[in-house]
Amino acid sequence: RRLTHADAKDGTPRWSPDGKHIAFLSNRSEKPQLWLLRVDGGEAWQVSTLSDGIGGFAWSPDGQSFVAVSKTTDLPSEDADKKDDAEKSDVKHIKKIRYKADGEGFLDFKPRHLWLVPAFGGDPHRLTDADIDDTDPIWSPNGQEIAFVTNRTDDREMNTASELWAIHAHGKEERCIIGGDSSSFGSPSWSPDGSQLAFVGNWHATAGGALDNDLWVVGAAGGDPAPLTETHDRSIGDSAMSDVYASSATRPLWSPDGASIYVLISRNGSTHIYSVAAGGGTPKQLTSGDRRVSGFSLSSDGGQIAYVSGAATNPGDLFVADSDGKNERQLTDLNSDFLGGVTLSTPEEFWVKSPDGADIHGWIMKPVGFEPGRKYPMILQIHGGPHGMYANAMMHEFQLMAARGYVVVYTNPRGSSGYGEDFTTYTHMAWGEKDMPDVMAAVDWAIAQGYVDENRLGVTGGSYGGYMT
Incomplete structure (x- = not known):
């Protein structure tokens, strides 16, 4: 059943905690903004109006608000004319050593911040105001904190560190969970009881992606992290390439009982879902075959996995299987008309x-x-x-x-x-x-x-x- 029909790009759908709404990003108003849609029907409505749009978001556990990633700043009104003049000029005034990025070109020197956006009316407000990007936010199960990825090291203009921090959801108190100049970590994921975080990465920020990313867990308060997959000679994540489907940003997913963590691992030309015991051990491969499994999610009871699976002659379809990978069923055949022609x-x-x-x-x-x-x-x-x-x-x-x-x-x-x-x-x-x-x-x-x-x-x-x- 098709849910949206606008002449626009609608993507990144996310169920509300109560299952009554779907939030998504759409460029209907030029820059991507948050929109909401009732599952039982009706037209979608726009939730956010941040001037620089939104690049990612997550529902709060109570379903009343979102944490969103945006370059929007709350500039004083008297600076608006200066800003407009600067945007009209093609002169680039380089004031930082990091001035270009792959996929972006010349940077606009507007870091990405975390914003709190009410879901059903009210004014958004900015949570973070660092001079470097804050991204990949995720709420703690009790809704009190938001974990995110950033680089707050003193030498952040010269290094490529990636740290995990947390901020109080209704204040400005920030704390480092794990970090340092050599840290290269991302994709934080709270355990169901909020006592731990799982994440992906390594301690070699200067390696530029050459060294394996492992799966780790650390106490919610921080401390020494424990590697779960360091004896497994493959990197955690989907490293496959395709020009019809981009890599999925699936973070590690915990089973509802907190006993297992589900991840993607690429091996010998295929990407599959694996489960890893929360206490460590050999990753167990759940899906199989010559294919690329990408974005996936768990059912609320942890009994089933839904995932996108594609192959060399099929862009991809939606599948469901038991949480152990058995009893796989294909739910869609989206490209049959194209492939038939x-x-x-x-x-x-x-x-x-x-x-x-x-x-x-x-x-x-x-x-x-x-x-x-x-x-x-x-x-x-x-x-x-x-x-x-x-x-x-x-x-x-x-x-x-x-x-x-x-x-x-x-x-x-x-x-x-x-x-x-x-x-x-x-x-x-x-x-x-x-x-x-x-x-x-x-x-x-x-x-x-x-x-x-x-x-x-x-x-x-x-x-x-x-x-x-």
Whole structure:
């Protein structure tokens, strides 16, 4: 059943605690704002009017308010004209060492703050006012505190630390839960009784994503955190790539009894849901198959998991399974009309030896209408990151190339995520040098299959893949 019909982008839906409303972000008023919709019908109405829009939000446990992330500031009215003049100018006055960001370009030097927004009428007010971003907020079960991600270190202009802090929901009292110059933590998640927080990360902020992110727990008051997955040689999180579905921001989810924590883990080209005992232990894989499982949630009684699952020839659909991964049922078939009207190339998995003997994972796509005995031009695709992972997930760009008569080859050379920490860190201080033999080994393998015209080879990629190209 379709719930919204506006000519706009509606996303990030969140159930109210009592299940009677759905809150979501929409750009109906240009910048993304909070909107509410009654589940039993009726038109949606706008809740927030923050001038810089909202980038994320969470319901309070009592369902009466939201904590929202916004760049909005409460500038005095006498500064409004100065602000308007500054926005009209194309001159950039750089006053901080951190002035550009991937995906944003030149920064506007307006940090993201936490705001408290009433759900059913009333004025919003700003909770935090730091000179650096405060993001990823989550309420404590009793509604008294909000945990969030920030960097309040003294050297924050020069480091890449990511700390966990908490603020009183109805005041300005802030406290550090876990942090420091070397901290690289995020995705906080309160235990059901509020006594602990689970989170993801490591103590190596300067590693730039090369080292595995572990699952941790720490007492709500702070103190020494306990790693739960440090003996598991895969990073916590979804590192898969797709151009039809972005990575999901699913934080660790606790079972209602607090005994287990559910996370996503990427391994050898697939991403699946795992459960980890709250006291530590080997993660237990719950879903399986050559696919990418992404956003997921637990039922209120913890008996079922709902999740999005896609594959190389399907953008993704909604599934439900028991909390142990059994009795999976597909609930939607959203792309049947589209898929029924196109011819797709099914990627064929291969493994190849790099010159030093390392095993490199890749896929090859034959052109649509492939004829044995003919030779075809080939395009090599190289992913960005470099700490990411091509996966058993749909790539529209690759399908378009195959439809135009190209062989497409894509691989996960060393430096990629999903194959162990040593594999990911192998290219440290050697980008484009240590990984190139891995990529070229796949090219040689593809040519050896006999249907690639070695005089018509192309190479392309995005971000780090562009650098490699």
